[in-house]
Amino acid sequence: MDRAEVDAKIRSLIEPFNKKGVEIKDETTFQNDLEFDSLTVMDFVAEIEDEFDIIISMNQQAEIENYGQLVDAVHKLQADA
Amino acid sequence: MSEGIIQPDQPETHEAHAGDKDLFSKFDDIIALREGLLSQGREDPFNLVMEKVLSPTRAICNGRETILLGTYNYMGMTFDPDVVEAGKQALADFGSGTTGSRVLNGTYQGHKECEEALREFYDMDHAMVFSTGYQANLGIISTIAGKGDYIVLDIDSHASIWDGCAMGNAEVVPFKHNDIEAMEKRLKRIPEGAGKLVVLEGVYSMLGDVAPLAEMVAVAKKYGAMVLVDEAHSMGFIGENGRGVVEDAGVIDDVDFIIGTFSKSVGTVGGFCVSNHPKFEIMRLVCRPYVFTASLPPSVVATAATSIRKLMHGSNKRAHLWENSKNLHSGLRELGFKLGTEEPQSAIIAVIMPDLEKGAHMWEALIRNGLYVNLARPPATPAGMTLLRCSLCAEHSEEEVGQILEIFEKAGKETGII
Numbered sequence: 001m002d003r004a005e006v007d008a009k010i011r012s013l014i015e016p017f018n019k020k021g022v023e024i025k026d027e028t029t030f031q032n033d034l035e036f037d038s039l040t041v042m043d044f045v046a047e048i049e050d051e052f053d054i055i056i057s058m059n060q061q062a063e064i065e066n067y068g069q070l071v072d073a074v075h076k077l078q079a080d081a
Numbered sequence: 082m083s084e085g086i087i088q089p090d091q092p093e094t095h096e097a098h099a100g101d102k103d104l105f106s107k108f109d110d111i112i113a114l115r116e117g118l119l120s121q122g123r124e125d126p127f128n129l130v131m132e133k134v135l136s137p138t139r140a141i142c143n144g145r146e147t148i149l150l151g152t153y154n155y156m157g158m159t160f161d162p163d164v165v166e167a168g169k170q171a172l173a174d175f176g177s178g179t180t181g182s183r184v185l186n187g188t189y190q191g192h193k194e195c196e197e198a199l200r201e202f203y204d205m206d207h208a209m210v211f212s213t214g215y216q217a218n219l220g221i222i223s224t225i226a227g228k229g230d231y232i233v234l235d236i237d238s239h240a241s242i243w244d245g246c247a248m249g250n251a252e253v254v255p256f257k258h259n260d261i262e263a264m265e266k267r268l269k270r271i272p273e274g275a276g277k278l279v280v281l282e283g284v285y286s287m288l289g290d291v292a293p294l295a296e297m298v299a300v301a302k303k304y305g306a307m308v309l310v311d312e313a314h315s316m317g318f319i320g321e322n323g324r325g326v327v328e329d330a331g332v333i334d335d336v337d338f339i340i341g342t343f344s345k346s347v348g349t350v351g352g353f354c355v356s357n358h359p360k361f362e363i364m365r366l367v368c369r370p371y372v373f374t375a376s377l378p379p380s381v382v383a384t385a386a387t388s389i390r391k392l393m394h395g396s397n398k399r400a401h402l403w404e405n406s407k408n409l410h411s412g413l414r415e416l417g418f419k420l421g422t423e424e425p426q427s428a429i430i431a432v433i434m435p436d437l438e439k440g441a442h443m444w445e446a447l448i449r450n451g452l453y454v455n456l457a458r459p460p461a462t463p464a465g466m467t468l469l470r471c472s473l474c475a476e477h478s479e480e481e482v483g484q485i486l487e488i489f490e491k492a493g494k495e496t497g498i499i
Contacts, residue, residue, distance in 0.1 A: 038091060039464065042236055042255065046263065055270045057231070057252035081270075 006052075006075045013047050014067075026068025052078045089460035090240040092247050118441060126444050126456040136160055137348075137476045142453055150471045150485055151455040155428045156317045156398055157476030158348030158388045168349075171383030178378045183210075184365060187376030195386040199353055202389050203324055203339060207361040210353050210382065212374050214313055214342030215241040217352030219248060220370035221309065221338060222280065226251035230276035233267050233301075235259065235292070237285050237463050239311060251278070258285070258463060261296050268304040277306035283326030284314035287462055287470070288421030289429030291319075294330040302335055309338040314427060317346030317392040318399040318475070343385045346392060351377050351385055398475040402428055405473045405482050412486040417499040421468065431457075432469040432489075439498060440467035446492035452485060 001009075011024060017040055018024065022033055030036045036044065045056055048070075054077040056064075064070050119125055124143065133141040137157035138149050158164055171191055181187035192210060199208035211217040222245030226232045230251040234242060237258040246253045254271075256263040264279070271277055279301040281292050294310065301308045312325030320328025323346075327333040337358060343351035354364070365371060377385075403425075410425035413432060421431030434440030437458050444456040447469070455470040462468055477485075493499035 037465075038089065038460070042257070046257065049270070050266065053270060055231075055252070055254055055267060057254050058246075059252055 001075070001078060003071060003075045006078065007071045009051060010048060010067075010071055010074060013051060014044065017044050024067055026066065026071070028067045029065050030067075030070075031065070048074060052081075054078055054081055090238065091243045092240075123441055123445050124448060126441060129448075129453070134159075138474050138481060140453075142448065145448075145451055147448070147451050147453050148477075148481060148485060148488075149453050150473070150477075151453050152474070153314070153345040153472050154348060154474050154476075155314075155402060155472065156346040156348065156388075156392060156395060157474045158346065158391065161348070161388065161391065163391065164348065164384045164387045167387040168380040168384040172378075172380040175379035177380075179376045181375060182372055183376045184372050189376075189379050189382070191379045191382040191386065192376060195382040195389070196353075198386040198389040199355055202322075202393055203333075203355045204322075205339075205355040206357045206359075208353055208355045209361070209364055209368075209371065210351060210377065210385075211371055212351060212377055214340070214344055214352030215244075216370040216374065217340050217342070217354050218242050218311060219245045220368040221340065221354050221364070222246060222278070223249035223370075224364065224368040225307070225338075226276065226278045230278065231271045232278050232280060233264060233271075233306065234280040235264075235282065235285075237287065238280060238282065239286065239313070242280055242282075242311065251276075259290070259292055261293060261300060264297060265300045265304075268300065268306060271304070277301075277304065279306045279308045281308065281310050282314075283310055283312040283319065284427040284429065286314050286429060287457060287468060288431045289314075289425075289427045289470075290422050291326050291426040294326050294332055298327075298330070298332040298335050307337040308335065309340060310336050311340045313340070313342045313345055314429065316341050317395060318402050318428065323392055323395065323399065343381075343388075347385050347388045349381050349384045349388065351381060395475075402473060402475040404479070405475070405477050406430065408479070408482045409471065409473060409485065412482070413489060416486065416490050416493060418489070418493065428473045430471045430473070432471065434467040434469060435498065437467045439496060440469065443492055443496045443498055444469060446495050447488060450488045450492055452488040452492075 049056060052074055064073055129142055131140040131142050137154045137159050140147055140149055175189055179187040195210055196208040218241035226249050228250040231254055232246050232251045233254045235258055236255040254267050256267050281297055284291055298308055310327050315325040317323040319326050324333060327336050338354055338356045341353050343349045406425040406428050410430050414420060419433040447454060457468040457470050459465040
């Protein structure tokens with residue numbers, strides 16, 4: 001799956017969590033722009049993990065602050081899997 | 082999940098603001114929140130002082146005689162005459178403290194006797210006593226799961242488990258609370274050859290719910306994981322011999338490590354890990370929270386050992402504690418309170434409050450009427466709930482449970498919650 005396909009999939013997965021309808025750009029941050037709390041993060045990460053059949057450990061999550069970084073990380077993880 | 086006060090169990094990272102000089106400015110939000118709560122003229126739920134302790138179930142709190150329903154003193158051992166006597170004797174014979182690490186000058190006869198009592202209690206080969214329960218989780222988890230290993234844990238785990246994960250170098254993979262399928266999916270995705278540790282709790286302390294350990298331990302074993310179960314809130318009264326939910330679920334022989342504490346049913350302070358792992362004793366040399374701290378005072382290990390031995394024969398007390406738990410659960414339900422579990426699953430009954438403000442109001446009404454419970458609030462609670470957490474004691478009489486229900490009814494009506 002190339003980066004654009006990963007991006008498209010994650011974009012559809014994030015929709016139900018994007019309650020305020022924030023415009024999603026690569027630099028959109030989860031904590032400040034999307035205001036995800038820890039429970040939302042857990043549910044959202046679980047959706048992505050199930051969709052791509054990968055693990056995004058908390059250690060990896062700590063490095064991911066914005067949307068673009070998430071797409072990059074998932075793209076790499078699913079290519080390695 | 083822990084009795085965490087106003088902090089989440091998972092460690093937070095505070096964002097620094099540009100230009101800040103005062104390192105304390107990162108706490109401004111929490112300072113404001115606390116001041117807001119206190120400015121409404123409320124008693125501070127997190128600053129209660131017990132001026133006198135009359136028994137395991139009664140104290141003078143803020144000048145009032147109060148029934149204690151939030152102490153985790155499940156078996157009421159704190160004033161047991163044999164336990165108190167053992168502590169006095171050890172204090173006289175061995176002095177007030179060891180002033181040393183377990184691996185240097187801090188292992189006395191009493192520490193060995195305490196570990197012996199634990200081995201007998203759990204019928205396991207090895208027991209290691211830590212200075213607190215927090216250090217037991219911190220030490221064992223951070224030491225056994227290293228770089229390249231995976232820790233799979235319940236998202237509602239206690240702060241000491243999260244901190245053990247944070248202190249080590251393993252990959253940390255949480256799953257949805259008590260969700261067997263979510264746990265299995267994660268285990269399945271771990272790369273082949275990686276070491277795996279599954280961390281579970283017998284009783285989760287926020288809602289008082291029990292984990293489906295029979296299924297979870299079987300799944301963990303299917304994927305070749307080692308299993309650690311924290312039984313802090315079950316020791317002494319769940320399972321035929323009081324060994325915890327692992328015993329009740331019939332999986333104690335499949336579990337690699339049980340973590341426990343002396344600060345609940347045992348009635349003093351300290352923590353431990355018991356295990357049948359043939360190499361377990363090496364932990365005493367490599368586990369930093371065990372090595373780099375002073376050992377427990379002789380009086381503490383003497384009270385703990387005496388208490389543990391008495392808990393082996395505590396079946397009558399155990400039965401009474403379950404009666405209390407059932408009576409309180411059904412009584413609160415009949416009064417119209419919303420509870421954390423459908424059925425009483427442990428000695429913790431969590432009463433769910435509509436929001437933080439009403440919860441704080443209700444807590445204050447209870448304390449004014451002479452009843453102490455724990456106020457638990459987000460982010461320490463699951464799903465952002467505000468809870469009034471009640472933990473029962475085997476020494477609560479049937480009449481006392483009746484009194485507790487009367488106070489709940491009065492306070493609930495005063496605050497408009499029921």
